[in-house]
Amino acid sequence: MKEGTVHPKSLWSASVTPRRFESLNGDLKVQVLVIGGGMAGVLCAYMLQRAGVACALVEADTVCGGVTKNTTAKITSQHGLIYHKLVKRFGPETAALYLRANQEALRAYGELCEGIDCDFERRNAFVYSLDDPQAVEDEMEALRRLDFPAEFVGQLPLPFPVAGAVRFPDQAQFNPLKFVHGITEGLEIYEHTMVREVAGHRAVTDRGTITAEQIIVATHFPFLNLRGSYFLKLYQHRSYVIALEGAPDVGGMYVDDALKGMSFRNFEHLLLIGGGDHRTGKSGGNWEELSRFAARHYPNAKERYRWSTQDCMTLDDVPYIGRYSKNTPGLYVAAGFNKWGMTSSMAAALVLTDLITGKENPYAGVFSPSRSMLRPQLALNAMEAAVDLLTPTAPRCPHMGCALKWNGAERSWDCPCHGSRFREGGKLIDNPATGGIRPRRP
Template identity: 40%
Template sequence: MNSIWDSTVTVPTYPALHQNITVDAAVIGGGIAGLLIAYQLEKRGIHAVVLERDRIWGGQTHDTTAKITAQHGICYHPLIQNYGEEKAAQYAAANQAAIHEFRTLIQKGNIPCEWEEVPSYLYTTMDEALLEKEALAAARVGLDSRFTTDTSLPFPIKAALCFPGQAQFNPLLFLQALLPSLTIYEKTPVLSIEKQAVSVPGATVQARHIILACHYPFPRWPGFYFLRMHQERSYVLALREADQVDGMYYGIDSDGLSFRNSGSLLLLGGAGHRTGKRLDQNPYQQLWRQAQLLYPNCEQAARWSAQDCMPLDGIPYIGTFSPTRPNWYVATGFHKWGMTTSMAAAMILTGMILGEPPAYSGVFSPRRFSLKASKQNLKEDIRVSVKSLSRQFFTGPKKSVDDLLPGQAGIVRLGGRKVAAYRDESDRLYHISAKCPHLGCQLEWNPAERSWDCPCHGSRFDYTGKLLDSPAKSNVGGQS
C-alpha cells in the first residue's frame, strides 16, 4: 500500500550518527517540514543537521495528496470569529507566502516535480450557507474566490467556492532536488533533549537551536502537546480510467470526498476517522464502492493512507516550543494541510532564529489558547482518553485468544493477561501488550491496515508491535 510518489524516486541512503558533533541547529524529523526547515536555515548561513529516526520522508510526506493551497477547508470564517480579522489575515498571508516560495524554488532551480498551478475548490452537496460565510471571510483577509455551480465533479453539487492560483506537485521529486545541500543522519532516533544537547544512540549533538519537526513532538513536557492535539487517518485511492477534474476538490460535508489529478490518474480521498476509532467497515472498501459508483470502469492503481495531527483550534503550532525552552522550536499540528504549512513553518522558524520573524508568524504561536475555539475538541479529547484509560484499567476482555479465527484480531485473555492479539490467515498468532507505551491507553485494531492504534494520542503499531507512528517512542512488548 505504497503511494504513487514512492515509485517516482529512489530514496538515497544516509549514515547514522556515531560521533559527537556541534552545529548551529539540530532539526529532528526528516519529513518535508524538517527538510524544508534545514534547507531554509542553510540558505541563510545557519548550519543545520537533520536527525531522522528511520528513513527520510518515510512518514506522512510520502502519504500526502500533495496539495499546495491557502484554502484549508472552512477555516477563515471560524478564524475571524475566534481570533479576529488580523490573525485570520496572517494565516492567509503565511500560506500565500508558502505557495510563492514553492513556486520560486521550483522555477529558479528548474526542478521537474510535476508542478501544476490549478484552482482549488470547496464544494457541498447539501447547504451552501457555510460556503457563503467562507467566501465573505476570504475576501476580508485578501483571498480571491468565486462562487460556482459549474464543476467537473461526477455528481451534482449545491455550490462550490473556487480559489484560483493554487498548486499541486510530486513532493518527493521536489525534495530530491534539495537533498544535496543538506546534512542528514538516518537511523538516528533522538533519545532525549536537555537544554542544548540532543542525545542519540552513542552520540550527542550540541546545538544552539533545536527544532522538533517530527510530526508529533515526543517530549511530554514542557509544552504538553499531547493535551493539545489528536490524530486522524484518511485514505486515498489512485484510479485508472476515471474522468479527470479541472483542479483540486475538497468536500466540506461530513462524508465529503477529495479529488485531484496526478498525470492520467485520479486521486480519490476520504473515509477519514479519528486514529484508534473502532471501525464498522474497511475505509478502503468504503472508498472503492464510491469509486465504482462514480466511475464504473475504473481500476485501482494504488491505495494508501495518511495520518494528521489535529490541533484543538485548527491552527498549527509553529514557534518557540515552550517559554522555558527558548532555544527549542516546534512545527506540528498541520491539520491535514502539511505541504503548504511545512513551507510556512520553514520560513517562520528561520526568521525567528535569525531574529526576523515574519509579520504573519503570530497566529501560529504555540502559546495561544482560546477556550471558545478549542472547547468542542477539548471535550472530545478528554472523553476519548477517559474511555480508553478506563477500558485499559477497569474492563476485562470478553473473549479468550482461542476465540479468534484466522484473519481476526481483538483484545483478549491469554494466560490470565489482557493482550492485543491477531491471528493471521495461516493461523499464526501474534500478541502484544494491549497498552500503548506512550501514556497507557488501550489500543484498538484497524482492520484496513492490520495495525494497533491508540485512540488517545494516535500512536500506531503493526501487529508484531513495531512502532509505526509517534508520539510513542518504543515498540509494544510481548510479541509472539
C-alpha cells in the same frame, strides 16, 4: 470498477528512488538541530542552510518515509471553509495574516520548483459542501472582507451535486518526493538516528549526543511530553487514498469541507480520490468506502495504487509553529497541520528560520503554540484520553499508557489517544511513542 494490479503504496513512492543518508556515528555539535525528516523538517533544514546557519537533521527512519510520502500533495492556502471561522475566532487581522502566510508558502514553493523536476503544476482549488450553502456563503463573505479573489461555484465536474463551492485561483500540486530529492542534496542529514531525549541544548540518540544552540522538533506529533501540553492540544486522524486509471480529469483540486468527506485531484493519467476518514484508533470507511464509490461512479476505471496517511489536528484549525513552550528558550516546534501539511510545512520553515536568525516574522503570533487552549476540542481530547486510559485491555501504548485498538484494515495496533501506531508484530510505525510494543494476537 475493473480489477487489476493494485500497488499497496503511494504513487509518489513508486516514482522516486530516494536519497539515502548515513546514520550518526559519534557526538556532534551544530548551531541548529532539526529532529524529524518529513517535509517540515527538510524544509527547515534547507531554509536555515540557505540563511547561512550550520544545521543538521536527524530522522529516526528514512527521510520523508512517513506521512510525507503518503500525502495527496496539494499546495494551497485553502484549508477547508476555514476563513469565516478564523474571522469569528480571532478577528479579520489574524485571519488575513494566516492567509498571507500560506500564500507566501505557495509562492516559495513556486520559486523553488522552477529549478526542480517535481511535476509542479498550477491548479485551481475548490472546497465544496454537499448540503450547507450557508457555510459556503459565509466563507465567501469572509474572503471578501480579506480582499482575496475567491469565486463562488455552483457546479463541479464531480459525480454528485453540491450545495456550492469556493474557488481559489492559481494554487498548485506536485510530486513531493521528487521535490525532496531536489532540495536535500548538500544537507547534513542522518537517517536511522532516533532522538531518545532532549535535555537543554543536548539531544541524546543511540548513536551519539548532539549539542545545538537551538533545536526544532518536527516529528509530526511532538514527542516531548513535559512541555507544551501537546498530548492535550493534538489528536490524530487517518485518511485513505486510491489512484484510478481510466477515470476523468477533473481539472482541479477538490475537497469536501466535512471532516469525513472526499477529495479529488489528478496526477498524469490517474485520478486520486481521498476519504474513508476516521480518528486514529476508531473505526471508519477506509479503502472499502473509496472502492465502493469508484465502482459506482467510475465503473470502467482500474485501481492502481492505494495508501493511507495520518494527520495531527489542533484545537482551533491553526498549526503550532514557534517556541515549543513559554519556558523553553532555544526549543521550537512545527506540528498540527490539520491535513494541509505541504503548505504548512513551508510556512513553518519560513517562520522558524526568521525566529532562529533573529528576524521579525509577521506571522509568528498567528501560529504561536502558546496561544489559548480554551477550545471545545480540548474537552473532547481529554475525555477520549481518560476513557482509553481506563480501558482494561492490552496491549497498551508506551507513550502514555492508553489502550491500543486493532485496525483490521491496515493490520496495526493504533492508539486512540494520541495516534501512535504499531505493526502486528509490535514495531513502531507512527509517533509520539518512541519504541515498539509486545502485542497479543488480535
